[in-house]
Amino acid sequence: xxxxxxxxxxxxxxxxxxxxxxxxxxxxxxxxxxxxxxxxxxxxxxxxxxxxxxxxxxxxxxxxxxxxxxxxxxxxxxxxxxxxxxxxxxxxxxxxxxxxxxxxxxxxxxxxxxxxxxxxxxxxxxxxxxxxxxxxxxxxxxxxxxxxxxxxxxxxxxxxxxxxxxxxxxxxxxxxxxxxxxxxxxxxxxxxxxxxxxxxxxxxxxxxxxxxxxxxxxxxxxxxxxxxxxxxxxxxxxxxxxxxxxxxxxxxxxxxxxxxxxxxxxxxxxxxxxxxxxxxxxxxxxxxxxxxxxxxxxxxxxxxxxxxxxxxxxxxxxxxxxxxxxxxxxxxxxxxxxxxxxxxxxxxxxxxxxxxxxxxxxxxxxxxxxxxxxxxxxxxxxxxxxxxxxxxxxxxxxxxxxxxxxxxxxxxxxxxxxxxxxxxxxxxxxxxxxxxxxxxxxxxxxxxxxxxxxxxxxxxxxxxxxxxxxxxxxxxxxxxxxxxxxxxxxxxxxxxxxxxxxxxxxxxxxxxxxxxxxxxxxxxxxxxxxxxxxxxxxxxxxxxxxxxxxxxxxxxxxxxxxxxxxxxxxxxxxxxxxxxxxxxxxxxxxxxxxxxxxxxxxxxxxxxxxxxxxxxxxxxxxxxxxxxxxxxxxxxxxxxxxxxxxxxxxxxxxxxxxxxxxxxxxxxxxxxxxxxxxxxxxxxxxxxxxxxxxxxxxxxxxxxxxxxxxxxxxxxxxxxxxxxxxxxxxxxxxx
Amino acid sequence: xxxxxxxxxxxxxxxxxxxxxxxxxxxxxxxxxxxxxxxxxxxxxxxxxxxxxxxxxxxxxxxxxxxxxxxxxxxxxxxxxxxxxxxxxxxxxxxxxxxxxxxxxxxxxxxxxxxxxxxxxxxxxxxxxxxxxxxxxxxxxxxxxxxxxxxxxxxxxxxxxxxxxxxxxxxxxxxxxxxxxxxxxx
Numbered sequence: 001x002x003x004x005x006x007x008x009x010x011x012x013x014x015x016x017x018x019x020x021x022x023x024x025x026x027x028x029x030x031x032x033x034x035x036x037x038x039x040x041x042x043x044x045x046x047x048x049x050x051x052x053x054x055x056x057x058x059x060x061x062x063x064x065x066x067x068x069x070x071x072x073x074x075x076x077x078x079x080x081x082x083x084x085x086x087x088x089x090x091x092x093x094x095x096x097x098x099x100x101x102x103x104x105x106x107x108x109x110x111x112x113x114x115x116x117x118x119x120x121x122x123x124x125x126x127x128x129x130x131x132x133x134x135x136x137x138x139x140x141x142x143x144x145x146x147x148x149x150x151x152x153x154x155x156x157x158x159x160x161x162x163x164x165x166x167x168x169x170x171x172x173x174x175x176x177x178x179x180x181x182x183x184x185x186x187x188x189x190x191x192x193x194x195x196x197x198x199x200x201x202x203x204x205x206x207x208x209x210x211x212x213x214x215x216x217x218x219x220x221x222x223x224x225x226x227x228x229x230x231x232x233x234x235x236x237x238x239x240x241x242x243x244x245x246x247x248x249x250x251x252x253x254x255x256x257x258x259x260x261x262x263x264x265x266x267x268x269x270x271x272x273x274x275x276x277x278x279x280x281x282x283x284x285x286x287x288x289x290x291x292x293x294x295x296x297x298x299x300x301x302x303x304x305x306x307x308x309x310x311x312x313x314x315x316x317x318x319x320x321x322x323x324x325x326x327x328x329x330x331x332x333x334x335x336x337x338x339x340x341x342x343x344x345x346x347x348x349x350x351x352x353x354x355x356x357x358x359x360x361x362x363x364x365x366x367x368x369x370x371x372x373x374x375x376x377x378x379x380x381x382x383x384x385x386x387x388x389x390x391x392x393x394x395x396x397x398x399x400x401x402x403x404x405x406x407x408x409x410x411x412x413x414x415x416x417x418x419x420x421x422x423x424x425x426x427x428x429x430x431x432x433x434x435x436x437x438x439x440x441x442x443x444x445x446x447x448x449x450x451x452x453x454x455x456x457x458x459x460x461x462x463x464x465x466x467x468x469x470x471x472x473x474x475x476x477x478x479x480x481x482x483x484x485x486x487x488x489x490x491x492x493x494x495x496x497x498x499x500x501x502x503x504x505x506x507x508x509x510x511x512x513x514x515x516x517x518x519x520x521x522x523x524x525x526x527x528x529x530x531x532x533x534x535x536x537x538x539x540x541x542x543x544x545x546x547x548x549x550x551x552x553x554x555x556x557x558x559x560x561x562x563x564x565x566x567x568x569x570x571x572x573x574x575x576x577x578x579x580x581x582x583x584x585x586x587x588x589x590x591x592x593x594x595x596x597x598x599x600x601x602x603x604x605x606x607x608x609x610x611x612x613x614x615x616x617x618x619x620x621x622x623x624x625x626x627x628x629x630x631x632x633x634x635x636x637x638x639x640x641x642x643x644x645x646x647x648x649x650x651x652x653x654x655x656x657x658x659x660x661x662x663x664x665x666x667x668x669x670x671x672x673x674x675x676x677x678x679x680x681x682x683x684x685x686x687x688x689x690x691x692x693x694x695x696x697x698x699x700x701x702x703x704x705x706x707x708x709x710x711x712x713x714x715x716x717x718x719x720x721x722x723x724x725x726x727x728x729x730x731x732x733x734x735x
Numbered sequence: 736x737x738x739x740x741x742x743x744x745x746x747x748x749x750x751x752x753x754x755x756x757x758x759x760x761x762x763x764x765x766x767x768x769x770x771x772x773x774x775x776x777x778x779x780x781x782x783x784x785x786x787x788x789x790x791x792x793x794x795x796x797x798x799x800x801x802x803x804x805x806x807x808x809x810x811x812x813x814x815x816x817x818x819x820x821x822x823x824x825x826x827x828x829x830x831x832x833x834x835x836x837x838x839x840x841x842x843x844x845x846x847x848x849x850x851x852x853x854x855x856x857x858x859x860x861x862x863x864x865x866x867x868x869x870x871x872x873x874x875x876x877x878x879x880x881x882x883x884x885x886x887x888x889x890x891x892x893x894x895x896x897x898x899x900x901x902x903x904x905x906x907x908x909x910x911x912x913x914x915x916x917x918x919x920x921x
Contacts, residue, residue, distance in 0.1 A: 078899045078910045079738055079888055080761040092766060 017222065018336065019159035019248070020239060022152070025343030026255040029239075037226065037239075044239050048247040055127070058134045059094075094130065097141055101129045104146045109332070115157060116150055124246045125149060128253060136257075142270040147324040148256060151335060153249040160242045166223045269323045288322055289314035292373045295423050299377055303384055310393040317400040321376055329379070329403040338375070341413050345371045345420075367424060374419035378412050379403060684735075691728050698724045737813055738766060740788065742886035743773030743822070743850035744870035746799065747781045751872035755884050757908050758871065758901070762788045767888070769813060773850030773868065774822035775799045797822040797850070810842055814891045815917060819844030823851035823867070829878060832858050835865050845917055846889070846896065852878060855885045855900055857913055864915050866898065873903070 020040075023029040028047055029040055079088045105125055109116040116122070128149060133141040226239040238244075257266045268284040293314040297304035320328055325342065327335055345368035380387070383399055390396050701721040740762070747753060754762075767789045774797025776782055782802070785792050796805035808821040819842040826834045830852040839847040845863040853876035855869035869885035876882055885902040898913040 078901070078912070079766065079890060080763075080899075080901070081910075082761065 017159050017162070017226075017240070018155040018340065020226065021340070022155060022343050023248070023252060025345075026252055028251045028255045037228075040226075040239050044248075047251040048244050051131075051247040051250045054131055054135060058131055059127070094134070097130055097133055098126065100141050101126055101133075101146065104143055105129075108146055108150055115154060121153065121157075124249065125153060128153075128246060128250045131250065132253060132257070139257075139270055142323075144270065144320075144323040145257075147327040148266060149249065149253045151327065151332065151339060152252045152256070153245065154332070155336065156245045156248050156252075159240050160245060163223055163227055163240045163242075166220055167227075170220065170224070266323070266325070285319055285322055286315050288369075288373070289318040292318055292376045295373050295419070296377045296380055298422065299419060300381060300384070303380070303388060306388055307396065310391075310396055312393050312396050312400075316397055318376055320401070321379070322372070325372070326375070326379075330407075330409065331405065334409045337409055338413065341416075342368060342371060342375075367420065370423035371416060371420045374423040375412065375416035377419055377423070378415040381415065382407060382412060688732075688735075691732060695725060695728050698722070698728070737768050737891045739769040739771060739813060739818075739889040739891060740767045740886065741771040741773070741848050741866060741868045741889060742871040743868055744775045744797070744853050744874060744876075745777065745781055745872045746775055746870070746874035747777055747872060749777055749799065750874035754872055755903050757903060758884065758886065761901070761908070764788055769793065769811075771818065771820050771848050773797065773820060773848060774805065775850065777801060793820055795820045795822050798824050808838075808842060810844055815894050816846055816891055816896060817844040819847045821847070821849050823849035830854070830856070830867070832860070832865065836860060836862060839863055839865060848887075852876070853882045854879045855883075855887070855902065857887075857898060857900070859915060863917075864896070864898075869902075 020029065029043055078086075081088055083089055105122050108125070116125070125146060129141060129146060132145075133139065223240060227241070228238065241248075269288065270285075293304065293308075296307075326338060330338060346366065380400070383403075386399055387396055390399065698721040702718050705715070705718040705721075745751065745754070753759075764787060768791065770785055770789045770792045772785060772792065772794040774795050776785070776794070776797075777799050778801050782792070782794065785794075793809050793811055794805050795809050796803065796807055807825065808819065810817060810819045812818070819839060821838060821842075823829065823835075826838050826849070828834060835847060835849060835858075838849075839862055847863065847865045849865070849867055850870075852867060853870040853874065854867065856865070856867040858865045866887055866889075868887040870876065870882055871884055871886045873882045873884035883902050883904055885900060888899040888901065890897040890899065894917045896915045896917070898915065900911040900913070902909045902911070
């Protein structure tokens with residue numbers, strides 16, 4: 001009979017049992033393949049055993065005499081002993097920790113009648129927190145951990161209450177009737193009658209139920225099965241058990257904090273030190289906050305700019321949101337609904353084309369992380385009107401920190417779900433922030449083209465001249481041009497904001513973010529883009545429209561630009577319908593366009609981008625390009641160089657590639673020929689370096705294609721990457 | 736799980752300049768809940784120092800104490816145990832167990848803490864326990880030779896008291912442990 005339940009689809013029959021559902025979502029109960037009740041019981045028993053052992057080991061009673069052989073002697077083990085390893089030393093340390101925990105626990109949901117203030121619950125919470133902190137000494141106890149633990153215990157409690165209700169109403173299934181049963185010689189007919197005797201006051205229908213477990217409604221059936229004391233591991237394996245609530249809560253808490261082999265691990269949010277292989281060197285919670293801001297800038301750029309202008313840094317309010325998973329912002333019932341959603345999201349790292357083992361996963365780099373980030377953004381969006389109306393940072397912060405209680409959680413969750421895909425994309429984009437951008441460190445994500453890979457020491461990023469990035473833009477831009485993007489409303493917003501700030505005369509193309517974002521797999525800092533745009537806007541029109549588009553589209557994705565109030569991207573680019581696609585490797589362009597047209601999500605088609613970017617790189621020797629921090633001056637100064645660079649770039653392209661449509665290039669040539677000569681010398685070294693980088697990228701692309709198997713697109717991409725490599729070698733031989 | 740520190744006969748500054756450094760390093764504030772001092776601390780500064788170790792200080796008057804307001808004897812209850820404190824110079828013969836047992840019955844305490852002999856002793860007899868923590872500074876005594884600095888830490892836990900004796904012998908701190916269990920009759 002257990003099989004019928006499980007065959008109905010694993011986790012779905014536990015929907016009403018939050019405790020079980022969350023355990024599945026957190027990964028402590030196996031959720032795939034569809035587990036049988038016995039499997040669940042076994043796993044449950046295992047983690048319970050682990051907790052019991054941990055408890056015995058760590059909760060120190062200094063009076064318990066150790067066995068004589070191990071006793072270190074009284075000199076070591078007296079209460080005043082300075083020895084930190086002595087039992088007494090540990091005892092005093094535990095006492096300190098307990099004091100800290102108690103301070104927080106007394107303030108947990110202090111309203112009267114609250115379950116959390118009952119002594120039993122408080123004792124359990126205290127023990128669980130103490131044991132977790134003792135077994136993870138690197139984190140210690142931080143305020144907020146108790147708020148993460150409390151709802152976990154609560155849902156278990158609710159489940160157990162449910163169980164007792166069911167027990168009361170369906171006594172027959174729970175009663176072990178046979179123990180006092182006397183044998184009747186008459187056989188079966190009397191047997192059935194005796195059952196009726198046991199039913200006592202139960203009505204007919206309950207006696208009917210007694211015959212067949214499957215006649216119960218599914219949820220009750222599940223409850224009965226989960227509380228069966230005779231299954232695998234007998235009592236220890238009862239999935240819904242009051243006796244082992246503490247064990248279950250501990251395991252859930254541990255899974256939540258450690259991420260259970262997934263990506264989002266709450267413990268990281270409490271640690272002040274930089275996350276593992278983080279490149280930005282900021283603590284994870286700051287990274288996560290900036291990722292969230294990044295998403296906001298993609299989704300709603302004016303609001304984002306407004307907040308940044310005011311100086312409202314994300315971590316001021318999002319620290320609390322993230323650390324307790326929005327526990328402080330919503331009432332308990334709402335919070336449970338929200339956590340249902342969060343835990344339903346998978347926590348495995350987003351699959352990406354990984355070329356290097358050293359690629360980093362950002363701290364929010366999973367569907368669950370994307371949902372968290374998206375939900376935070378939807379919360380900010382809810383307050384949009386009032387935030388935009390306030391003119392100073394303090395009141396903005398106040399509004400964000402005192403999030404209104406009467407919000408419609410379903411709406412927020414729905415909005416978050418809609419943004420979740422976007423968040424996942426944004427998370428996976430590489431936005432390299434040059435180190436001097438301290439306001440919002442980019443969350444560097446592993447990517448096949450990631451320059452964060454081991455072959456690129458971080459310092460090199462600062463040294464790479466911006467012109468390298470420009471080339472990539474141009475390449476992207478070219479192939480993006482003829483893309484019919486799906487119009488996302490966010491992009492128009494972003495573009496508008498950009499134009500307001502930059503005041504460019506450029507008009508924008510109709511191409512759109514999803515292809516943009518896919519193609520913008522290249523990390524490009526914003527500054528050059530803006531400068532380039534300005535340049536392009538100011539003089540070249542048709543000739544550089546291609547470049548404009550690349551820049552523009554690049555910019556729309558490169559939201560993490562501090563200099564320009566992050567995320568504002570030039571919108572009004574003049575948009576000549578360029579036959580300039582041909583500037584690119586037409587084969588490459590068409591390949592990537594084919595790729596991008598096929599799918600919206602970033603993950604699968606990133607491969608299409610690299611070759612495009614690479615080809616651009618391979619073609620252009622960049623001019624020396626100094627990114628000025630001051631945008632106004634930068635624009636003018638860089639403008640000249642930009643022009644020469646672009647000219648040279650185009651010239652070289654024309655020189656190498658076939659099928660380049662001459663119009664644009666020639667136009668560029670004419671204007672740029674003169675200036676070309678000046679910068680030739682400077683550029684050689686830089687260009688060599690860039691070529692090297694381009695080659696590497698191509699190689700990475702090919703590697704990634706091989707790694708991910710080879711769909712048709714992959715082969716095409718690989719071919720184009722090989723083409724690029726060939727071109728680069730040609731170029732090198734020519735030099 | 737109450738930690739009680741018992742010490743006395745410091746005679747600072749008349750016979751000794753200060754507690755031994757090793758003792759001082761062990762007496763960190765925060766661990767000990769009560770301090771019992773048998774007397775003869777001699778001056779107020781030492782009284783203040785003992786207060787910093789723990790604010791709950793019980794002290795009785797020794798014959799060399801400058802502050803005459805200390806009581807001759809004192810009793811207090813910690814957990815399940817009744818403790819009595821007296822300096823001991825009032826009880827003659829000095830250090831005699833029977834006489835001290837008389838005082839213990841008089842005070843009706845389970846644990847009697849006295850000093851004056853500058854020597855650590857811990858007797859158990861049918862009525863209870865008599866503990867002498869010795870001299871914490873190892874001050875000169877006219878009735879004992881070769882005085883080693885010593886003090887006592889009692890760990891009172893329910894019906895059981897564990898007495899840790901800390902002695903400074905040849906520059907090293909030696910610790911010893913004695914268990915006493917209270918019978919529930921009293």
